[in-house]
Amino acid sequence: MTKLRGAVIGVGYLGNFHAQKYKNNPNVELVGVCDHFPAQADKIAADLGVKSFHKPEDLIGQVDLVTIAASTLSHYELAKMFLQNGVHVNVEKPITATVPQAEELVAFAQKNNLKLAVGHIERFNPSVLEVKKHLKNPKVIELNRMATYKTRGADVSVLHDLMIHDIDMLFFLSGSEIESMIGTGSKLVSKELDTASVTFKMKNGVVGIINVSRVSSGMQRSVRVIQEDNTIFALTGTHELEKVEKGNGTPDELVKITKWTVNKEDALQKETDAFIDAVLNNKNPVVTGLDGLKALKAIEDVEKLIEG
Incomplete structure (x- = not known):
C-alpha cells in the first residue's frame, strides 16, 4: 500500500512531538516539517531525518495530510490554505482564534469531503x-x-x-x-x-x-x-x-x-493514529472540526x- 504523505506545521515544543508520532506510524511518510523560524525547522528536520520547509505553501502538492501545531492566531489561515488544496488537516486546539473562522473551516471541509480533526487530546x-x-x-x-x-x-x-x-x-x-x-x-x-x-x-x-x-x-x-x-x-x-x-x-x-x-x-500517538486512520478509511475523526467549533463557542x- 502506498503510504500517505504527511507534514507538521509549527514544530516548537508540541509540534516536535507531533512530528515524532507521524514517524512512528507505518502508514505515513513524514515528508518534512515547517516552522515560522527557519532555524527551528532545520533543527527538528535534522533530528528526524526529514526535509525542512520554511514556507507552508511549499508543501502543497507534496502532502496528503498535515498537523498544524503553530500559534492559535495562525490556525485559520494555515488550515484554510491546506483544505483549499485538498489536504486533510489535524489542527491543535483551539481550532481557530474565533468562532466565524472555525465555522468557515468546518463548512468547507464538510462540503469537500476533507477530514478536519482537532487536537482535544483528553x-x-x-x-x-x-x-x-x-x-x-x-x-x-x-x-x-x-x-x-x-x-x-x-x-x-x-x-x-x-x-x-x-x-x-x-x-x-x-x-x-x-x-x-x-x-x-x-x-x-x-x-x-x-x-x-x-x-x-x-x-x-x-x-x-x-x-x-x-x-x-x-x-x-x-x-x-x-x-x-x-x-x-x-x-x-x-x-x-x-x-x-x-x-x-x-x-x-x-x-x-x-x-x-x-x-x-501515549495519548498523542493515539490521536495521530486516529487522524491517519480517518483519512485512510474515510471515517469521521474521533474529534471532528464540529467538536472543536462547539468547544470554542x-x-x-x-x-x-x-x-x-
Missing part, C-alpha cells in the same frame, strides 16, 4: 475513557485542571489554553449541550484570565463544574462524577481511579471503596460571562 486519555465506561446516569461532573505558570501559552487566556480541554470533556462525558452557566475568574499575572471557575447546567440535567488555574503551586488534573449510587474520582495525569459506593451493610463495610489504576498510554460564551 479524548484519548485512558483515565477519561475509563471514567466514561463507568457512567450510568451522572448527576454532577466536576473537572479540575491546575498548572504552574509558564510563558508558553500565556498569549491566550486560561480558558483557551486549559479550560477548552475540559469543555470538550464535559460535552463528551455528559452527552449533552449547555443550557446555562455561572462563573468567575481572575487575572493574577497576565493581561488575560489566569483562573476560572464555572458551573454549567446541561440540557439533560447534569451539573458540570470546571475549575482551571495556570498559577497554581503544582499540577493536577482530575475528574469527579457523582451518580445515584456511586462516586467516581480519577486523577487523569497519574491514571489513579477510585469508586465509592454503599457497602454490604456490616459495621466493617458501610462504605465500599475500590481503587485501581489504568495503564498509561462554549469558551467564548464563558469569556463573555466572566469579562462581562
Whole structure:
C-alpha cells in the first residue's frame, strides 16, 4: 500500500512531538516539517531525518495530510490554505482564534469531503475513557485542571489554553449541550484570565463544574462524577481511579471503596493514529472540526460571562 504523505506545521515544543508520532506510524511518510523560524525547522528536520520547509505553501502538492501545531492566531489561515488544496488537516486546539473562522473551516471541509480533526487530546486519555465506561446516569461532573505558570501559552487566556480541554470533556462525558452557566475568574499575572471557575447546567440535567488555574503551586488534573449510587474520582495525569459506593451493610463495610489504576498510554500517538486512520478509511475523526467549533463557542460564551 502506498503510504500517505504527511507534514507538521509549527514544530516548537508540541509540534516536535507531533512530528515524532507521524514517524512512528507505518502508514505515513513524514515528508518534512515547517516552522515560522527557519532555524527551528532545520533543527527538528535534522533530528528526524526529514526535509525542512520554511514556507507552508511549499508543501502543497507534496502532502496528503498535515498537523498544524503553530500559534492559535495562525490556525485559520494555515488550515484554510491546506483544505483549499485538498489536504486533510489535524489542527491543535483551539481550532481557530474565533468562532466565524472555525465555522468557515468546518463548512468547507464538510462540503469537500476533507477530514478536519482537532487536537482535544483528553479524548484519548485512558483515565477519561475509563471514567466514561463507568457512567450510568451522572448527576454532577466536576473537572479540575491546575498548572504552574509558564510563558508558553500565556498569549491566550486560561480558558483557551486549559479550560477548552475540559469543555470538550464535559460535552463528551455528559452527552449533552449547555443550557446555562455561572462563573468567575481572575487575572493574577497576565493581561488575560489566569483562573476560572464555572458551573454549567446541561440540557439533560447534569451539573458540570470546571475549575482551571495556570498559577497554581503544582499540577493536577482530575475528574469527579457523582451518580445515584456511586462516586467516581480519577486523577487523569497519574491514571489513579477510585469508586465509592454503599457497602454490604456490616459495621466493617458501610462504605465500599475500590481503587485501581489504568495503564498509561501515549495519548498523542493515539490521536495521530486516529487522524491517519480517518483519512485512510474515510471515517469521521474521533474529534471532528464540529467538536472543536462547539468547544470554542462554549469558551467564548464563558469569556463573555466572566469579562462581562
